[in-house]
Amino acid sequence: MRRSEFLRAVEGEFGARAESLTHDLVLGGLGRTAREALDAGVPPREIWLALCDEADVPPARRYGVGRLDPRER
Template structure:
């Protein structure tokens, strides 16, 4: 997962305002007591951060994988 895919997944799942607030305000114990934004700044892979955020917020597993990827063009 690229950073742009993480950002797209965050907006798709939570909306731009709430997603942004979650990324900067929600402390994730699984990521060493960092927020998602802090974890990414510290160099953790966006996929790892996304999955931790999903687990913490109860996102259905069906939304975890492939999140943030654009639909194929026909």
């Protein structure tokens, strides 16, 4: 997962709450916010999965998100 895919996935899953979740929610598995983790070089996929765990996102909505459909590029 790339950083851009992570940001699309967060926006797609959390909508209007995406910005506040990435800036304010400290992820238990990482000990920092998603933005802090991104800035520290933590792989976006690891951050996405930690955010999903923290927010109780169902497993069915965790995988393959954030990718652009090749026809949309």
